Every structure is written in structure tokens, then in C-alpha cells.
Amino acid sequence: MTSPLIVSIGFGAMARSLAASLEKGDSGLHLGGFLVPEHLPNDAPAGMQRWNSVDELIAAKPDLVIECATHEAVRETVPQLLEAGIDVVIVSIGALGDAGTVARIEAAAKTGRARAIAVSGAIGGLDVLRSAKLAGLDSVAYIGRKPPTAWKGTPAEQLLDLPNLKEATVFYEGDAVEAARDYPKNTNVTAAVALAGLGFKDTRVRLIADPAASGNTHELEAKGAFGSFHILLNNKPLPENPKTSWLAALSVEQAVLRHFSSLEV
Numbered sequence: 001m002t003s004p005l006i007v008s009i010g011f012g013a014m015a016r017s018l019a020a021s022l023e024k025g026d027s028g029l030h031l032g033g034f035l036v037p038e039h040l041p042n043d044a045p046a047g048m049q050r051w052n053s054v055d056e057l058i059a060a061k062p063d064l065v066i067e068c069a070t071h072e073a074v075r076e077t078v079p080q081l082l083e084a085g086i087d088v089v090i091v092s093i094g095a096l097g098d099a100g101t102v103a104r105i106e107a108a109a110k111t112g113r114a115r116a117i118a119v120s121g122a123i124g125g126l127d128v129l130r131s132a133k134l135a136g137l138d139s140v141a142y143i144g145r146k147p148p149t150a151w152k153g154t155p156a157e158q159l160l161d162l163p164n165l166k167e168a169t170v171f172y173e174g175d176a177v178e179a180a181r182d183y184p185k186n187t188n189v190t191a192a193v194a195l196a197g198l199g200f201k202d203t204r205v206r207l208i209a210d211p212a213a214s215g216n217t218h219e220l221e222a223k224g225a226f227g228s229f230h231i232l233l234n235n236k237p238l239p240e241n242p243k244t245s246w247l248a249a250l251s252v253e254q255a256v257l258r259h260f261s262s263l264e265v
């Protein structure tokens with residue numbers, strides 16, 4: 001049997017980590033190539049293909065596409081692939097905080113009889129949240145803590161003196177609608193929590209810049225008819241992008257392995 005064609009949208013920190021990890025593993029699966037905008041330099045490793053347009057990619061008939069790029073790619077590129085009958089794993093899931101985008105993705109998936117799969121990413125406990133929701137959830141809260149460098153290029157820069165921050169500082173408290181929209185490279189996890197639990201408006205979010213943090217910490221607390229739970233993840237960042245946790249890349253890899261496995265665990 002020939003190996004399935006697995007392609008990423010974007011070839012940044014996460015896609016590169018995924019490619020290297022699949023290569024090292026024994027699944028026989030590989031990242032066959034990637035779709036990136038034409039302006040990016042061509043640094044495709046040997047044996048990998050590069051596509052510059054979604055039409056060219058669709059013509060190559062990939063078996064699975066993994067969006068590892070931006071919220072914009074989820075809005076602009078993912079629906080076209082689904083309509084063409086191609087399953088897509090979505091990583092920049094903060095884009096799903098917009099009801100119009102969700103409706104477009106659902107309609108495209110229905111048209112193409114394809115599946116859009118949202119990854120758990122850098123957080124865990126979503127299985128518990130999904131199950132607990134069935135009996136009713138009273139509250140869901142998420143706390144994200146990262147070192148100041150990880151908040152560079154976000155609205156936190158306007159709120160705090162990030163390079164000279166001396167102590168852990170809360171700079172955002174609100175809901176997952178705003179958090180997912182305003183911190184698109186840092187808080188996709190809030191979308192995972194919102195989608196599994198109480199929805200974007202009712203998910204409480206607190207974001208912290210902490211000079212003492214050595215990695216990316218994600219805390220999740222939920223209460224409901226089932227009881228309550230509280231988890232804390234201490235994630236190591238990817239060397240190429242301190243905003244992104246290694247666990248997020250690993251969650252993409254396990255989504256790929258599950259997709260091609262006959263026993264889903």
C-alpha cells in the first residue's frame with residue numbers, strides 16, 4: 001500500500017516539529033509537503049513538495065491536510081479543501097470563535113463529505129469537559145501563563161513593559177471570544193476549552209505574563225453536576241517559537257496517527 005499524502009498548510013515551528021517527529025517514528029507516515037504563500041523562501045527539505053496555491057494542492061489529491069498556519073488560513077483556505085472532499089486537521093482553532101467561520105466550515109464539510117478535526121493542542125482534559133457537559137457545567141475557567149517573550153507582538157505589549165517585567169502580571173481577564181480573537185498565536189487553547197465546554201462567551205479566561213515562568217502553563221478548572229476538576233499543564237515551548245508548546249505539535253501528530261489508525265483510542 002502506498003503511503004498517504006499528508007500535507008501541512010504553513011511550514012513554521014509546528015509543521016517542522018511534526019515532520020521531524022513523524023520521520024523519527026515507526027508509523028510509516030510522513031509529511032509529504034506543505035502549502036505556503038508564494039512570497040516565502042523555498043526551503044523545502046529534500047523529498048518534500050511545496051505548493052503555492054490551494055488549487056494546485058487540491059489537484060495533488062492529498063489524503064489529509066493539517067492547517068498549521070494562521071486564523072486567516074482557517075477562514076480562507078480550509079473551506080475550499082473541505083468542499084473538495086479533503087479532511088483537514090485544524091490547529092489555529094481560535095478562528096472557530098467566529099460563528100460565521102464555523103458555519104462556513106460546517107457547510108463546506110457537508111458539501112465535500114469531508115471532516116474538519118479540531119486538535120486538543122497545548123491543553124488537556126477536553127475529554128472530561130465534553131463528558132461533563134452532558135450533565136451540565138456551572139463554570140469553566142482557563143488561566144494561561146507564559147514568559148514575557150512569548151507575549152511579544154500581542155496586545156500585552158501595549159499593556160505591560162514586557163522586557164522589564166519584574167513579577168507575574170495579569171493583563172487580560174474576560175471571555176474566550178476576545179481572548180481567541182485578540183491573541184491568535186497564543187490562546188487557541190481557549191477555543192479548545194470553549195468548544196468542549198461552555199462555549200466562547202461563558203468560558204472565563206485570565207492571561208498572565210510571568211518573568212519566572214520557564215515554559216507555557218495552562219490551567220483548567222471546571223465545575224458542574226458531575227463534580228469538579230482542576231488540571232495544570234507545564235509545557236515546554238518549541239525552540240523555534242516560544243509562543244507554541246511542544247505538546248501542541250505532539251497533539252497534531254497524535255491526531256494524524258489516529259486518523260490513519262483502525263483503532264481510535
Ligand SMILES: NC(=O)C1=CN([C@@H]2O[C@H](COP(=O)(O)OP(=O)(O)OC[C@H]3O[C@@H](n4cnc5c(N)ncnc54)[C@H](OP(=O)(O)O)[C@@H]3O)[C@@H](O)[C@H]2O)C=CC1
Binds near residue numbers: 015072092120186
Ligand atoms: N491549538 C493550539 O493549542 C495551538 C495552536 N497554535 C497555532 O498553530 C499555528 C502554527 O503555529 P506555529 O507553527 O508555532 O507558528 P509559526 O509562526 O512558527 O508558523 C506558521 C507558518 O505559517 C505561515 N503562514 C502564514 N499565513 C499562511 C497562509 N495563509 N498559508 C500558509 N502558510 C501561512 C507563516 O509564514 P509567515 O511567517 O511568513 O507569516 C509561518 O511560516 C498558529 O496559528 C498558532 O497560533 C499554536 C500553538 C498551540
Ligand SMILES: O=C([O-])CC(=O)C(=O)O
Binds near residue numbers: 121184185186248
Ligand atoms: O502552545 C501553547 O502553549 C498555546 C498557544 O500558543 C495557543 O493556544 O495558541
